[in-house]
Amino acid sequence: MQRFRRLVAALALAATATTTVAACGGGDNGDDSGAKTLKLWHYESETSAMGVGWNRAIEIFKTEHPGVEVRFERKAFEQIQQNAGMIINSSEGPDIMEYNKGNATAGLLSSQGLLSDLSAEADKRGWAGKLSPSLQTTARYSDKGVMGSGKWFGVPNYGEYVTVYYNKDLFERNGVKVPTTMADMTAAMDTFVGKGITPLGMAGAEYPAGQLFYQLALSKADRQFVDNYQLYKNPVDFKADPLKYGAATFADWVKKGYVAKDSASLKAEDMGTAFIGGKVPMIVSGSWWYGRFKTEMKANWDTFLFPGNTLQAGSSGNLWVVPENSKAKSLAYDFIDITLRPEIQDLIGNNGGVPVAADASKISDPKDRKLIEDFNTVSKSDGLAFYPDWPVPGYYDVLVGGFQGLINGSKSPDQVLDSIAKPYADGVKEITGK
Amino acid sequence: MAVSETVAAVQPAATPTQPKPGRKRRGRNAAYWLYLLPGAVLFILVIGAPLVGTLYLSLTKWSGIGDPRWVGLDNYQQLLHDDVFWASFRNTVWMLVAMVVVPTLLGLLLAAVLFDVIGRRFKPRTAAALRAAFYLPQVLPVVVAGIVWGWILRPDGAFNSLLDAVGLGALRHDWLGDPDTALPAVMAVMIWVQIGYPVVVFMAALQRVDPELYEAAEVDGANWVHRFRAITLPQIRPETFVVALTCTIAALKVFGPIFALTRGGPENATNVPSYFAYYTFFKKLQVGYGSAISTVLTLIIVVVAVLFIWMQARSERRDRGF
Numbered sequence: 001m002q003r004f005r006r007l008v009a010a011l012a013l014a015a016t017a018t019t020t021v022a023a024c025g026g027g028d029n030g031d032d033s034g035a036k037t038l039k040l041w042h043y044e045s046e047t048s049a050m051g052v053g054w055n056r057a058i059e060i061f062k063t064e065h066p067g068v069e070v071r072f073e074r075k076a077f078e079q080i081q082q083n084a085g086m087i088i089n090s091s092e093g094p095d096i097m098e099y100n101k102g103n104a105t106a107g108l109l110s111s112q113g114l115l116s117d118l119s120a121e122a123d124k125r126g127w128a129g130k131l132s133p134s135l136q137t138t139a140r141y142s143d144k145g146v147m148g149s150g151k152w153f154g155v156p157n158y159g160e161y162v163t164v165y166y167n168k169d170l171f172e173r174n175g176v177k178v179p180t181t182m183a184d185m186t187a188a189m190d191t192f193v194g195k196g197i198t199p200l201g202m203a204g205a206e207y208p209a210g211q212l213f214y215q216l217a218l219s220k221a222d223r224q225f226v227d228n229y230q231l232y233k234n235p236v237d238f239k240a241d242p243l244k245y246g247a248a249t250f251a252d253w254v255k256k257g258y259v260a261k262d263s264a265s266l267k268a269e270d271m272g273t274a275f276i277g278g279k280v281p282m283i284v285s286g287s288w289w290y291g292r293f294k295t296e297m298k299a300n301w302d303t304f305l306f307p308g309n310t311l312q313a314g315s316s317g318n319l320w321v322v323p324e325n326s327k328a329k330s331l332a333y334d335f336i337d338i339t340l341r342p343e344i345q346d347l348i349g350n351n352g353g354v355p356v357a358a359d360a361s362k363i364s365d366p367k368d369r370k371l372i373e374d375f376n377t378v379s380k381s382d383g384l385a386f387y388p389d390w391p392v393p394g395y396y397d398v399l400v401g402g403f404q405g406l407i408n409g410s411k412s413p414d415q416v417l418d419s420i421a422k423p424y425a426d427g428v429k430e431i432t433g434k
Numbered sequence: 435m436a437v438s439e440t441v442a443a444v445q446p447a448a449t450p451t452q453p454k455p456g457r458k459r460r461g462r463n464a465a466y467w468l469y470l471l472p473g474a475v476l477f478i479l480v481i482g483a484p485l486v487g488t489l490y491l492s493l494t495k496w497s498g499i500g501d502p503r504w505v506g507l508d509n510y511q512q513l514l515h516d517d518v519f520w521a522s523f524r525n526t527v528w529m530l531v532a533m534v535v536v537p538t539l540l541g542l543l544l545a546a547v548l549f550d551v552i553g554r555r556f557k558p559r560t561a562a563a564l565r566a567a568f569y570l571p572q573v574l575p576v577v578v579a580g581i582v583w584g585w586i587l588r589p590d591g592a593f594n595s596l597l598d599a600v601g602l603g604a605l606r607h608d609w610l611g612d613p614d615t616a617l618p619a620v621m622a623v624m625i626w627v628q629i630g631y632p633v634v635v636f637m638a639a640l641q642r643v644d645p646e647l648y649e650a651a652e653v654d655g656a657n658w659v660h661r662f663r664a665i666t667l668p669q670i671r672p673e674t675f676v677v678a679l680t681c682t683i684a685a686l687k688v689f690g691p692i693f694a695l696t697r698g699g700p701e702n703a704t705n706v707p708s709y710f711a712y713y714t715f716f717k718k719l720q721v722g723y724g725s726a727i728s729t730v731l732t733l734i735i736v737v738v739a740v741l742f743i744w745m746q747a748r749s750e751r752r753d754r755g756f
Binding site for chain 2: 082085089104108109112114204205260261262263264265266270393394396397400401402404405407408410411
């Protein structure tokens with residue numbers, strides 16, 4: 001009898017050991033299905049479209065994963081921007097985190113092996129099918145961390161793009177029609193100038209000047225230019241169109257009074273509040289302003305795509321990334337999957353955000369729907385051209401400095417193009433080694 | 435008779451069991467070192483180790499993630515040919531004018547007037563209130579002061595409105611946006627920020643000057659300017675050195691106001707080495723190059739500090755006549 005008991009005990013032990021070993025073997029492949037905690041960090045405010053959508057996603061996740069604790073921490077954008085490398089490299093980091101897209105951020109971390117390769121999950125769970133090619137650009141990175149091709153290291157679930165916001169009341173009061181071509185646009189601006197109103201709000205100390213320049217350049221550009229400029233496929237000649245046209249037209253617009261000559265020191269917030277306050281009839285800026293204008297602006301307003309452009313500055317939003325050190329990768333993938341579901345996507349859309357995989361017909365507010373339809377038009381026609389400061393780290397300040405020179409009239413377009421060409425070339429050399 | 439001989443005569447002869455005086459002094463000195471130990475440990479942890487780390491990183495190429503790559507003196511060679519680096523140091527010279535030269539001279543004058551004129555003719559409380567008013571900007575967090583001055587100097591800000599109100603609307607300007615006016619505007623803000631510090635230090639210094647010196651000078655017919663030159667200036671020379679040294683170090687490493695007001699722009703017109711190091715380090719992710727800038731800046735600050743302390747010591751020796 002005793003011998004029998006020993007045999008049963010030995011068999012039980014062997015069975016347990018086999019199960020354990022199998023589980024350990026799976027650990028190397030990231031099979032952490034037994035994880036009981038998901039540490040999740042993001043930096044969206046609670047009331048923003050993404051914040052609302054992701055709060056709901058957390059609720060759904062909890063329902064579908066009873067017994068799993070979600071430890072959510074809201075972080076500051078700058079906190080993640082400056083410390084992500086150290087955080088992810090430690091054992092104290094999250095299992096899933098919102099992180100900035102681009103070569104200098106997600107690309108850099110992926111090239112150092114700090115982010116999990118999501119390619120298999122993207123295929124298995126159908127993420128690849130939900131995101132258009134231009135949205136996938138920011139999700140995939142080469143071995144050197146250059147976006148556009150290679151493995152999946154992040155998944156975006158919202159988008160953003162640069163559009164023209166206009167004050168309908170000011171347009172009507174001054175007899176100006178909504179432009180559909182560049183000729184209409186300049187005619188509209190001439191009308192405002194004639195009435196002593198500066199037509200375009202501007203902020204030379206931050207991104208708006210660079211984005212206006214890029215929108216102007218994109219009016220003469222094609223996808224090949226974007227690939228050359230953003231993905232370093234071929235050298236870029238800064239002294240030729242489209243960049244030459246962008247800088248020259250920008251200078252011309254300053255000269256004609258379309259852009260205020262004393263806006264070099266203004267920040268994006270100043271430009272936004274000037275538009276909200278009805279001081280300027282138009283601004284060329286991103287969809288990230290949309291929710292705020294909806295809440296704060298009293299005058300009637302709407303948006304239209306930068307006239308005549310097939311390419312628009314814009315991209316996916318920031319990414320969900322899964323650190324290589326994550327102890328709950330399966331749970332993290334489940335969470336990403338939930339954020340891409342129609343329910344969450346529609347929720348983002350109905351709160352003034354730009355979802356990447358929403359059904360526009362499910363968006364109740366016509367203005368919200370138009371914002372999303374415009375994005376879908378651009379995204380589906382492969383029209384997202386990213387942002388001018390993306391190619392190399394630190395290029396944002398280079399562009400700001402250059403276009404402050406154009407606003408002040410202290411530099412010619414040629415001089416500005418020279419001043420932004422060298423840091424671009426140096427940065428590309430740094431990244432590609434060419 | 436020498437002091438040591440007197441002491442030897444008074445003290446009983448040393449017995450073999452008693453420790454020798456020299457050994458006793460050495461033991462006492464060793465005890466002093468114990469008191470210095472916590473400070474030394476903190477110094478090594480907070481200043482020494484980061485300094486050595488920065489020096490090491492300045493000899494590498496590193497993006498902040500992964501392993502740094504040793505490049506020797508390449509970063510320093512690159513610095514020598516970097517126009518922005520030299521422009522930032524040229525701007526530092528102007529910051530020295532705004533944060534050291536003008537506040538020290540103006541502070542000296544204001545302190546003397548407050549102490550010698552206002553303090554005598556009015557109640558001392560009046561002088562104290564004015565002193566506090568001058569010192570107020572020093573109490574404000576520098577970033578807050580920077581943001582407020584940014585509002586004042588913006589194109590539709592209070593300063594331009596004031597110009598309009600007094601009929602000088604033609605002078606309206608984007609003060610911080612134009613490369614020609616941005617640096618002078620930042621300098622003006624820094625003078626406003628700094629002025630209270632020398633005023634307070636100099637007024638405290640003036641309080642320890644023997645009033646009889648002034649009375650004697652007055653009896654001899656010395657006017658205020660004579661008294662200022664012959665008594666005030668020489669008497670508060672040690673404090674002048676301290677103010678000049680601390681303000682010089684502050685000017686060399688100025689960062690907060692530049693960050694809040696202009697971020698080094700427009701077109702690098704207000705860039706300074708510490709902001710340039712920050713930008714290179716955190717924005718361009720060139721940690722090695724940013725460390726090289728920081729190392730050069732540290733070296734300059736140390737040299738300037740040593741020079742000041744040496745000059746002060748020499749001046750004190752001269753005053754004592756040896």
